[in-house]
């Protein structure tokens with residue numbers, strides 16, 4: 529972490545929880561928020577529970593995010609959700625291009641780019657995910673994959689727009705597997721992402737953008753990951769589903 533960027537920890541609940549457990553967890557986090565310290569915290573529940581969670585965190589520093597959005601503003605797009613709907617229900621953040629959407633649901637960099645431009649236009653703060661698969665890492669292609677996802681997903685973004693996004697580096701092989709990247713492996717990619725921002729934009733943009741690490745972040749590995757100079761927070765899946773697992777990660781980010 530650096531002094532320049534406020535740490536940011538977000539919980540990605542994925543397709544888990546129900547209305548009652550969403551409300552209870554959100555209320556527990558909101559109640560604990562007084563001790564968060566200097567760190568931004570958000571939770572990203574499934575669409576049906578956004579309103580429930582919005583109500584439970586209302587008035588607390590816990591922010592709301594969605595896990596996806598569609599790029600068109602409205603109309604005949606059965607099953608999709610717009611940026612205006614997310615704002616209407618109280619979202620500040622939206623996760624885009626998560627590896628499960630890229631690799632299970634078939635989202636391309638072009639899809640992520642359309643969503644990113646729509647989210648920025650609407651005033652949402654996008655969390656743009658990038659990350660390599662294990663075979664790509666083993667073939668020495670990590671840098672190339674990250675650069676392609678960065679360039680494709682951020683195509684057409686101005687420096688002013690780029691400075692408003694959050695990037696999440698999530699190695700696919702570390703997501704939900706318990707196999708966490710070492711702090712050195714993660715830091716290497718985070719530093720590469722920051723230099724891509726500097727090359728493409730400028731030093732101010734590179735210094736402003738928060739880059740989260742995601743992939744099996746837990747209480748016991750959070751401090752060493754977050755201790756790296758270019759790791760500015762965490763995008764947490766499994767360990768975001770209970771307050772006991774999630775709050776120590778927030779604490780690690782604050783200290």
Ligand code: PGA
Pocket residue numbers: 540698702703704705706742743744745763764765766767
């Ligand atoms: P995990 O998921 O923490 O369960 O590995 C992280 C993510 O996919 O955002």
